[in-house]
Amino acid sequence: MTALSPLSPGAPRSRWTSLRVRLIASHLAVILLALSLILVISAVSLRIYAREVEVDRLRDLAVPLVAEAQLLLAPGRDRLAREAVAEVLTNQAAAMEIRLLVLDREGVVRFDSASGDPPGENLEGRPLTAFTGAVERVLARAALSGLGRIVAQPGEGENPFGDARVVFAAGGRRAAAPAVVALVAPVAEAPVLGRLLPPLLLILAASLALASLAGYLLSRWIAAPIERVTAATGAMAEGSLDQAVPGEGGDELGRLVASFNAMSRRVAATARAQRDLLANVAHELRTPLTSVRGYSQALRDEVINDPVERQAALSLIGSEAERMGRLIGRLLDLARLESGQTRLAMGGVPAAPLLVSVRDRLRPESERAGVHTRIDVAEGLIVWGDAERLTQVLENLATNALRATPMGGEITLGAAAKLPGARLWVKDTGAGIAPERLAGLFDRFRRGDLPEGTGFGLGLAIVRELVTAHGGTVAVASELNAGTTVTVELPGGPPEANGS
Numbered sequence: 001m002t003a004l005s006p007l008s009p010g011a012p013r014s015r016w017t018s019l020r021v022r023l024i025a026s027h028l029a030v031i032l033l034a035l036s037l038i039l040v041i042s043a044v045s046l047r048i049y050a051r052e053v054e055v056d057r058l059r060d061l062a063v064p065l066v067a068e069a070q071l072l073l074a075p076g077r078d079r080l081a082r083e084a085v086a087e088v089l090t091n092q093a094a095a096m097e098i099r100l101l102v103l104d105r106e107g108v109v110r111f112d113s114a115s116g117d118p119p120g121e122n123l124e125g126r127p128l129t130a131f132t133g134a135v136e137r138v139l140a141r142a143a144l145s146g147l148g149r150i151v152a153q154p155g156e157g158e159n160p161f162g163d164a165r166v167v168f169a170a171g172g173r174r175a176a177a178p179a180v181v182a183l184v185a186p187v188a189e190a191p192v193l194g195r196l197l198p199p200l201l202l203i204l205a206a207s208l209a210l211a212s213l214a215g216y217l218l219s220r221w222i223a224a225p226i227e228r229v230t231a232a233t234g235a236m237a238e239g240s241l242d243q244a245v246p247g248e249g250g251d252e253l254g255r256l257v258a259s260f261n262a263m264s265r266r267v268a269a270t271a272r273a274q275r276d277l278l279a280n281v282a283h284e285l286r287t288p289l290t291s292v293r294g295y296s297q298a299l300r301d302e303v304i305n306d307p308v309e310r311q312a313a314l315s316l317i318g319s320e321a322e323r324m325g326r327l328i329g330r331l332l333d334l335a336r337l338e339s340g341q342t343r344l345a346m347g348g349v350p351a352a353p354l355l356v357s358v359r360d361r362l363r364p365e366s367e368r369a370g371v372h373t374r375i376d377v378a379e380g381l382i383v384w385g386d387a388e389r390l391t392q393v394l395e396n397l398a399t400n401a402l403r404a405t406p407m408g409g410e411i412t413l414g415a416a417a418k419l420p421g422a423r424l425w426v427k428d429t430g431a432g433i434a435p436e437r438l439a440g441l442f443d444r445f446r447r448g449d450l451p452e453g454t455g456f457g458l459g460l461a462i463v464r465e466l467v468t469a470h471g472g473t474v475a476v477a478s479e480l481n482a483g484t485t486v487t488v489e490l491p492g493g494p495p496e497a498n499g500s
Helices: 019-073 079-096 129-145 189-237 252-300 307-338 351-369 387-404 459-469
Strands: 099-103 109-112 147-151 165-171 180-185 347-350 372-377 382-385 410-418 421-428 473-479 483-490
Touching: 019 079, 019 099, 019 109, 019 147, 019 165, 019 180, 019 189, 079 099, 129 147, 129 165, 129 180, 189 252, 252 307, 347 351, 347 387, 351 372, 351 382, 351 387, 351 410, 382 387, 382 421, 382 483, 387 410, 387 421, 387 459, 387 483, 459 473, 459 483
Parallel strands: 372 410
Antiparallel strands: 099 109, 099 180, 147 165, 165 180, 347 382, 410 421, 421 483, 473 483
C-alpha cells in the first residue's frame, strides 16, 4: 500500500494544527495578555487614585473644622457651650462620613465623634501615642503659615485606626489653645473598582471579539500565499513541474512566492533540458549506430566479400565508433563542468605560445580547407588561467570558425590586456550567424548556422562552462556575410601573479 505524501491532496491534515488556526490562537493570546495587563494596571491605578482622592477630600474638609475645634478648646467656655460645639462636630462628621477627633497640643484626644459602641472605641482622654510626631509637625506648620495640614503616618505606639487614611490639621497662629483635628476615613477604593470593573470587563470582551475577527482576517491574508505554495508544491510532486503562484512582492511572503516560482521555472527548464538532452543524444547516436549495425550485419552475413569493400566497411565501423566515443566523452566532460567536479590548475599562461599551439593543432585542417590562420597578440602578455582548459576553449572556438569559413577566408586568434584581466578572441570571415539564432548559441546541441553533421553542438556549451569556471564571460558578435567574433574576457589573478 502506497503511503500518502504530506504534500499529496489526499494526505490527512488536522484543522487544529494548521497555520491559520495557530495564527489566530497566537493573535488572541497576545491580545488577551495585553488586555489582562491593562486591566491589572487600571485596577492598581484606580486604587491609588481613589486613595489620593480620599486624602484630598479630607484635606479640604479639615479647613472649616479647624475653626470649630478651636471653639471647643477655647478657655472660658462653659460645659453647655462645649457640648453644643461637640454636637455640631458630631453631626458634621456623620454627614461627611468620617471620624473626627480634636486633640490638644500634647496629643491628648479631647473630642471623638465615635459613639463608644463597642466599649473602648471612643478615644476621649487618651493620647494618640502613634501620632505624637504628626501632631508636633502640624502645629509647627500652623505656627508658620496659620494653617497646617498633613497626611499622618503612624510612628511608634498604638495605632487605633488601622489602615484608614488620617489627615491632621491645625490653625490659628495666635490661638491661645491651638486645637488639632484628625480626620479619619476608611479605605474607599472598593466602590470605585466595583463601579468601573463591569465596564472594563465589557471592554475586554469586545476587544477579544474584535481581535478574533482581526486575527481571522489577518491569518487568511498571511496563510493564503503559503496555502497556494503548498498546493503548487503538491502539484509539482505529482509531476506538474511548471507552476506559477500569484502574490509576488517585496515582503517575506512575496519573496517566498517569488523564490518558489523561480524554483519551479528552473526545475521545469531542467526537466525539459534533460528530455531534450536525451532526445538529442538519441538523435546523434542513431546515425552511427545504424551504420555500425548495418555494416556489421553485412559482414556477419558475408554479404560483403570483396576485400576492399570489407576494409572500407571496417574502417567506417571504426570511425563511427570513434564518433560515438567523442560524443560520450564530451557529454561526460560537460556534466563534470556543470556539476563543479572539474578542478582548474590556475596560473600565469603566456598568451603568445598559447595561441601558437592552437594554430599548430589546426594547421592540417585549415590547410585542407584553404583557410589562412593568423595570430594577433601583444608580446609578453600573461593570461591567468588553466593552460590546458584555455587551449580547449580556443580550439573549440577555432574549430567552429574553421568550419564556417569558406576557402580563401581568414581566421584570427587574438589576445590583449584588459585590466585587471585579459581578452581572448577568435574572429572569422565566414557567412556569419543570423541574429535570431544567436540566442541560445551556447546551449547544448546548438550549431549556430553550421550544417548538419559538422559537430555535436557541444563545443560552445563546453566553452561557456570553462569560461565560467575561470570567472570570465563569453560573448558573440556576428554579421551576415561579414563574419563572427567570439570574445572571452578573463579576470586577473592574484597581485603576485600580475607582477604587482
